[in-house]
Amino acid sequence: MHTVVKFTKNNDGDKVERPKWHLSITYSGVAMSLCSGECYGFGVSSCEFQEKDVEIGGINCNDCLGRIKELQSIKLYAKKFKEAKK
């Protein structure tokens, strides 16, 4: 389960044209979009947003998707090591 967020108005109060769904992450207790680090929430910024929890996918921001693919490409352990542990 992960959370996705869509900004309908930015922090300056401007309407966001064709808003995209971003992956929402929490850093130091503040929710933000993965790609731009745009913070949101009550008392955090005046962005207007929609947020939802999804089981699979739900992200259509290419910048977020690119970041996720970068993270997924990180090898945390060698395959040999995993096999040896069995």
Ligand SMILES: [Zn+2]
């Ligand atoms: Zn994004």
